[in-house]
Amino acid sequence: MMLRKVIRFVQNEKLVPVYSSMLAIVAGLLVGFVILLLLNPSQSIQAFFTMLFAGLSNGPTSIGNVIYFASPIILTGLSVGFAFRTGLFNIGATGQLLTGGYIALLIGIRTTVFGPFTWLIALICAAITGALWSVIPGLLKMYKGVHEVVTTIMMNYVALFLVNFLVKQTIYNNLKNESLPAPADAVIPKFGLDHIFVNSNVQGGVFIAILMVIIIYVILNKTVFGFELKSVGYNKHASKYAGINVKLRGLQALMISGAIAGTAGAVIYLSDSLTFLKVQNTLPTQGFMGISVALLGLNDPIGIVFSGLFFGYLIVGGQKMQIFGLSPEVIDIITGMIVYFSALAIVFQNAAKRIFRMKAVDE
Amino acid sequence: MRNTLRMKHITKIFPGIVANDDITFELRHGEVHSLLGENGAGKSTLMSVLFGIYKPEQGDIELNGKTVEILGPNHAYQLGIGMVHQHFKLVRTFTVLENIILGIEDTKFGLITKEDARKRVLELSRKYNLNIDPDAKISEITVGMQQRVEILKILYRDAEIMIFDEPTAVLTPQEIKELIEIIKRFKKEGKSIVFISHKLDEIMSVSDRITVLRHGKNMGTFDAANTTKHKLSKQMVGRDIESPKLNTKPHLGEVALSVEHLSYTSKASGKPILNDVSFSVRKGEIVSIAGIDGNGQTELVYALTGLLQHDSGDIILNNESIGHETTRNRTLAGMAHIPEDRHKHGLVLEFPLEYNLVLQEYFTDRFQTKGFLRFDTIRQHAYDLIQDYDIRSARGPITNTRSMSGGNQQKAILAREISRSSDVLISVQPTRGLDVGAIEYVHKRLINLRNSGKAVLLVSLEIEEVMNISDRILIIYEGEITGELYPNTTSMQEIGLYMSGAKRGG
Incomplete structure (x- = not known):
């Protein structure tokens, strides 16, 4: 009976990928542990468990932070995952996020006519901007057969430097080499979240993410x-x-994907948690993070929520690594390993099946 | 005569299906032994067991009298077993020689040396009369030549047991004849050959013995000299097979589809593909377009269905010009289409069966309201068609279409296209790659459709099919309709002459 249950579990088409994602996470964490062991042998175990439980250690505050980090990457993950489902590989979430985020901030800072709804208008405009930013790769792909991986990735850099230029021209805080903060009317409302998750960075963006997922x-x-x-x-x-x-x-598929990434930009910058559009020469990480989130979430909207939350959880853990003299980039390595292993998911599946089959033969 | 290979009591079980059920298969030295069976009868599984790809639940493999455990394809090659796959495994940008030595290249100081290999390849090519040019690129040679490269690959690896998996599926009649000659030469040289096919004619002409598989069971091994096609097909299918024929005169109705002076020139090569093609199909008749592959049939069908825009001429469906309509509008105007390539054009293989069954209708009010799909009616529709058209699958409507057998995939397409009761059905090689039982089924359906007063246009490469189930035969040669024949007053030979361009007019 037990064996039959196991068979059913392994053979359930819907469960096998979930199962292998879990395996990928475990394998990635194990490699992460080895890295910690190499970097800081004496405290590695302590550091590992701190990392694993930092997302919960301070109760609501930690959870609020997890949600804060997860919201934009759930959106970029959704953007990438949605494109995947329609046969497109949108690596341009970063650029769509930047242009969308900039327009959101521009409207948020420079308009006053919408009063308390400024954030909403800014958000919608961010989505539209993200969609428009993916029109060029979309047209090139559909009518000239230019592969979207090439075009979207180039559009990322165009977006980066264009936004740098425009921020300086329009909403520049030249003391800090970054954009001005979003005024109160432009901040996405939290609907009481900050009272549940006290002292955390939690933002209303999570509602936008959930809405988009639905x-x-x-x-x-x-x-x-x-x-x-x-x-x-x-x-x-x-x-x-x-x-x-x-x-x-x-x-249309690429434009929708762009629109989702555009809202991710609005979610990041229409906040009061001191995130500004910085004038810098590196791309913001949330865009590419979306690829990881989508991969681990199996391109499924619900799966992406969980994998986004998981990566948010890891980011919170990563910030605690400084206690042990380790940089938060350790988390990036572990994230990378997990993504690497989830790309190898098929190996896990086959390995599991092979072990399983041999057992079945022996009985 | 001694046995080169014995597979004894092989049983291979997959979840839910016994793919090989206690099969014993013996291959004598220097014989051609055919494996005959419908799709899904267990031929490929048996060969995969031989190649160590699957581990059988029961049974042993004996090679030259010794029991061996074959660990995988490479090990099988070392033991002298080689396979010519149905789908070639060649690097298209490499030359013939490079493909042959791929994986076992001779090297000198780490650099590849090809001279010895070239000598051996030429020698083998001469010995078996394969006429191979070792320096030609794979992408530049014909499919038949590519198959010879596959054959040379296993010869070069000293295969003593040669397995041909459905080798004729991709070949022209002429190439099939040549292949059979080549196989006979191998036999004379003492190679032992397993020939897998479900085409009885070839099997009879090439084999010494024939083993028939059905539903994973060995139905018996027969000497080719002492059996008949009829007996074999009965063993293979489990019942008598009749090839359906047109028994009644057509009840001709009005013209349903009319093609007028259609021309098309390839944009890429500038070559004229269709040249002033005109014909019409009336309700209640089956009109065949016969021709050798590559004479413009594919483009003609693309033009009819709207996948390609022709240069001049027009297409009339039920008295309305549809020559410049979208594919969707043509479908709605009453055109159904069984495409040539069911995996590329006919089905979305990743979709469940029920989605594929509504692929031409999901947007109608029956299956959607306000842009939302109506899953209840989609499911019901699937159950109905599965019942009516006897579509077999593991899990009914939610079966992943890719996992279905070719015959059942084709049934699904037939069900979808016929059930819409369109006036015109354009059916392109509807029996390609299907086994006898499924071919019978498809032909019956087409005849029923004709008898119920629909117009059927059948594009086919098989002369026998054309002779059996058409009221009228149009010959296409180099993009032109070169003849109009009637099955009662013509012969296969005559059709063959028209198809090859030796005869025209009439």
Whole structure:
């Protein structure tokens, strides 16, 4: 009986990938532990457990911080994951996030006519900007066959330097080489979250993330539009033959993906937790982080929520590493390992199945 | 005669299915032994067991009298077992020689030396009359030649047991004849050959013995000299197979589809592909377009279905011009289409079966309200079609389409296209790669459709199919309709002459 249950568990198509994501996390954490052991042998065990439990150690405050870090990467993860589902590899979430974030801040700082709804208008404009920023790669892909990986990644750098330039021209705080802060009306409301998660950085952006996840989930799984998007993603030829406007759907898919990344920008910068658009020569990390989140979350909107929260949790843990004289980048290495292992998920699955099969034969 | 290979009591079980059930298979030295069976009968599984890809639950493999455990494909090669796969495993940008030596290159100071290899390859090519040019690029040679490269690959690795997995599926009739000659030459040289196919004609012409598999069981081994195609097909399918034929005169209705002076020139090469093609199909008849592959059939169908925009001429469906309509509008105007390549155009393999069954209709009010899919009616629709068209799958409507057998995938497409009761069905090689039972099924469906007053356009490469189930035969040669024939008054030979361009007019 027990064996039959195990068989059913391993064979359940829906569970196997989840199971291998878990394995990837465990394997990644183990490698992380080895790294800690090398960097700081005497305190490695302590550091490891601090990292593992930092997201919970201070109760609501820690949890609030986890949510704060998770919100934008759930959005960028959703952006990348959604594009994946429609057969596109959007590496341009960073650029869409930057342009969206900039427009959000510009509207937030420079307009007053919308009063308490300034944040909402800024948010919507960020989404539109993100969508528009992906139009160029979208058109090139659909009509000229230029691969979106190349174009979106180049658009990231165009976005970075364009936004640097525009920040200096319009909303510059030249004392700090960064943008001005978002005024109160432009901050996404927290609806009491800050009273639940006291003393944390928690922001209202989490509501936006959850809302977007629900919207994308419904589009992908319940609508005719989503049916067509997925169909195009899986098989362009069959979709064309079924009368779907493949080029238009592809362009729309990339624009939606861009819009989600654009809102991620708004979620980051329309806050009162001292995050400013910095004038710098490196790309913000949340964009590429989205690829990791999407990978571990198996490109599934619900999976992305969990993997986004997990990565947020790790970021909080990483900040505690300084106690042990380790830099927070240790966490980036561990994150990288986990993503690496989730890319190897198929190996885990096969290994698990092989071990399992041998057992079945022995019985 | 001694046995080179004995597979004894092989049993291989997959979850939910016994793929090989106590199969014993013996291969004598210097014989051609065919494995005959429908898709899913267990032929490939048996060969995968031989190659160590699957570990059988039971059974042993004996090679030249010694029991061996084969650990994997490379080990099988070391033991002198080689396989020519149905889907070639060649590097297209490499030359023939480079492909042959790939993996076992001779090196000198770490650099590849090809001279010895070239000598051996040429020698082998001459010995078996393979006519290979070792310096040609794979991408520049014909499919038949590519297959010979695969053959040379295993010869070069000193295979004594040669396995041909559905080798004729991709070949032209002429190439098939040549391949059979080559196989006979191998036999004369003392190689032992396993020939896998479900085409009875080839099997009869090439084999010494034939083992029939059905549902994973060995139905018996027969001497080719003492059996008939009829007996074999009965063993293979488990019942008598009739090839459906048109028995009644067509009840011709009005013209459903009419093609007028259609021309198309390839944008890439500037070559004329379709040249002033005109014909019409009336309700209640099956019209075949016969021709050798690559004479413009594919482009003609693309133009008809809207996947390609023709240069001049027009297409009339039910008295309305649809020549410049989108694919979707043509579908809605009453055109159904069974595409040539069911994996590329016919199905979204990653979708569950029920989604594929509504792929032409999901946007209609029956399956959606206000942009939201109606999963209840989609599911019900799937159950209905599965029942009506006998589509077999592991998990019904939610089966992953990729996991279904070719025959059942084709049934799914047929179900989807026929159930919409369109006036015109364009059916392109609807039986390609299917086994006897499924071919019978498809032909019956097409005939029923014709008898119920629909127009059927059948594009086919198989002369026999064309002769059996068409009311009228149009020959396409180099993008032109070069003849119009009637099955009662023509012969296969005559059609062959038209198809090869030796005869035209009439």
